[in-house]
Amino acid sequence: MPTLSIESNGMLEKTAVYYNGSQISGIKELLVNIDEEGLFDCVIQYEGSDKKLYTKQIFTDTLTNVRTVPASFSEEEAQLLQLLTIESDGDVESSTLFLNEEPLDGVVSLYLHIKVDKNKDGISSIFKKKQYNLINETFKSEITFRNEDDSLETEDIFL
Amino acid sequence: MRKTIFVFALISIFMCSTQQELMSQATFVNLNIADKFEKIIKGNFSLDKLISARRGGGSFGRSRGISRPRSTTRSTARTATRPSNPQRTPSFGGKRMSSQQAQAKYGVPRKVQPMSGTNAAGSPVNYNVHHYGGFSSSLMTGYMMGNMAWWMMAPSMLYSRPVYVEKGDGSIDVYPPSFDWGKLFTILIIAAVIIYFARAYRRNKNRVVSNYSQSSFS
Structure with missing residues (x-):
């Protein structure tokens, strides 16, 4: 069963994605949208080792030509990050979520959207000292739980 | 009728010509337009009298006389007004100094x-x-x-x-030429601006690369 892990503190530059235990690089966009009603959208877009863009279903397709890199974060750095792990074969019923290696239950929905796009401003980019102005980021991560009293509670996964 | 034609010609010339064109037309310079225009207004101007008077000694209005060869020597009056610098010193570049x-x-x-x-x-x-x-x-x-x-x-x-x-x-x-401090400062300023842009571009580019070195996203 494929396993997708995201280790992050909510900032893009401190976000690592692992697929079956190996950290992958060259990711352009990651979308995970799962809810208990049966919605299951898990798509990843990455630049392969052949410089081509691939868009794949994470848990049902084979990630061809994906670039793997050694783990970026040390043990000390990893302590400061949140680790979300998704084990699934493409179906909601068989999906299991782990947060910091602890299983989660009562999950109503999971929404994770991370996207990076370099801002091609041309000459104006020279004057932008802050690096985040050079890259358009999208980082949304929400998880909704159902409490014992049937109330719903939405939390940010990595903050 | 002749008065009308002449007045119309004068008005059209005033409207269309510049002062330089009027001066270049020797016939009209000799005619003294202002005086004639005044006479026209007063009704004292006669085109017939003007034409007959011009026939007396002008270049126009007569038949051509004995054909004479063109003079190959120019009037010395033009050389008298020749400029004092017969292109011995370059006009362009250099400085004028006594x-x-x-x-x-x-x-x-x-x-x-x-x-x-x-x-x-x-x-x-x-x-x-x-x-x-x-x-x-x-x-x-x-x-x-x-x-x-x-x-x-x-x-x-x-x-x-x-x-x-x-x-x-x-x-x-x-x-000899003299050192121009203004040129030096101008060149230094331009070089500094170019170097600044190049370093800023490289700095921003390296900053982006280094900050996202640990991330799976790039």
Whole structure:
């Protein structure tokens, strides 16, 4: 069963994605949208080792030509990050979520959207000292739980 | 009818011509338009009288007489108004300076080297090249020779052109170029701006790469 892990503190530059235990690089966009009603959208877009863009279903397709890199974060750095792990074969019923290696239950929905796009401003980019102005980021991560009293509670996964 | 035609012609000429065109038309200069216009208004002008009067001694209004060959020699009146600089000193470049000003500015030269050359018209010209030593003298020699070493090309941008002073006897004193601090500061400012943009671009690019080195996203 494929396993997708995201280790992050909510900032893009401190976000690592692992697929079956190996950290992958060259990711352009990651979308995970799962809810208990049966919605299951898990798509990843990455630049392969052949410089081509691939868009794949994470848990049902084979990630061809994906670039793997050694783990970026040390043990000390990893302590400061949140680790979300998704084990699934493409179906909601068989999906299991782990947060910091602890299983989660009562999950109503999971929404994770991370996207990076370099801002091609041309000459104006020279004057932008802050690096985040050079890259358009999208980082949304929400998880909704159902409490014992049937109330719903939405939390940010990595903050 | 003739009055009407003449008035219309005068008005159209006033409307269309510039002052220079009016002066170039010798016939109308002789006619003294202002006076004639006044006479027209007063009703005293007669075109017939004007035409008959012009027939007396003008170029127009008569048949051609004995054919005479065109004169090959020009009137000396034109040479009398010829400018004093018959293209012996270059018009472009250099500085205009009198002999006294040049001597006061540059002082006593180390060496005065006579050189002969030709101007654009091909006439021989005598130059007195004043040497004061240093790089500027070498530049001046390069200008006079029309050629300079390749390594002098870049430094020559920081110097002015040589100073040419025409003397009364027809010879030309040549004084060396002077260092132009304004050019130096301008070049330094432009170079600094270019270097700033290049470093800022490289810094921002490296910052982006280094900050996302640990991330799976790129």
